[in-house]
Amino acid sequence: MPIFEFKDIAFEEEKDKVRLIFLRIFYTYIGKDELREIGNFRISEHSVEFPDTKENYAAKKFNALLLKSFSNLTNSITKKKTVYIHQNSGIPLIGNSYIGLIDRNTSIIELRIITGCNLDCIYCSVDQNVRPVDFVVEKDYLVSEFKKLVKHKGINDIEAHIGTQGEPLFYEPLAELIHDLSQIEEVGMISVDTNGTILTKTKVDELVNSGLKRFNFSINAVDAKLAEEIAGCRYNIQHILDILHYIASKKVKLIITPVWIPGINDKEIPKLIELSKELKCDIGIQNFLEYEFGKNPAKEMQWEEFIEKMKKLEKDHNLKLLFDFKKDFNIRATKPLPKPFQKGDIIKARIVCPGRLKAETLAVADDRNISVHGYGGEFGKTVKLKITREKHNIFYGILIN
């Protein structure tokens, strides 16, 4: 009797459809009439059973339904259409800045595991409101591609840096991912960026026990009203402070990473420095920068001015605030990852899915994905592209006839 079981999918019966909850925060539907076309069916929490249907037939039909339903996957937090990238999706993990793996030819490999955020920060460099599509990557696919990059580098003490255009804590298999990364001999540091809002003490323990070595924790104000104004939505500063104190009591590194937004949180910076002293953790103050597709509530400070101000704060608070990132974070240059294309190349690529920005699609060629603007046609088509920008194996292209 064919039974299809899925650890990552929960099934819930509704009136005339079945809701599929994937990795806790994503959902899609299959119509009951579509399931009935395969045969009588029974739904359990993590399985679907077709007691009267032949195995091969049921498998073929059910897989097709599953595939179709996943093309309508939605993120329940952001309410956005979501693309699931997995081993069989035909989408390579290298090529763009928001999902997959980024190798900037150093000892850090960035893992962009999920997009989407629960906050709406007024300074967000990746303004979620102009990004109508979310992405999530299969954990095993990430790990196997990550291992290939590790082998290519041929060094030890690699940092696996889990960061996203959003909040990585929404990634359901985060602890499993950290565990798998911790089993790779060449990995010496595993860090995760977080806004801390959905962290609990239990989650902190789970991540630390899985092998997490550092939290990079964003906090931009300690004043409750201002913290909420900056977050752009309800924000419980007391929870954030409680969690920070809990992390500080654990055997894991903690760095708080406020963004200094001129004219907005100037008075909070000294308070955050004192907070870092209280927590006995590092503080990495970041200079707010303006971005084309980000929110820009202030003018960015010139670099020289920022450095001057930081030097003064160092004196006032008797604390190191300026870091030599290479030295202080053990970042080393590594063998460059080969680039299949250069700026100006004309290539053939297959359009596979929407991109994150409006009017953006992702195309695939030579084990890389390429962000293409202005394509209005169907997915699956092969097109001619001109590579317009390339850096660190992140590619942009335009269509040519």
Ligand code: SF4
């Ligand atoms: S927490 Fe980060 S990703 Fe989320 S809205 Fe704020 S700045 Fe943007």
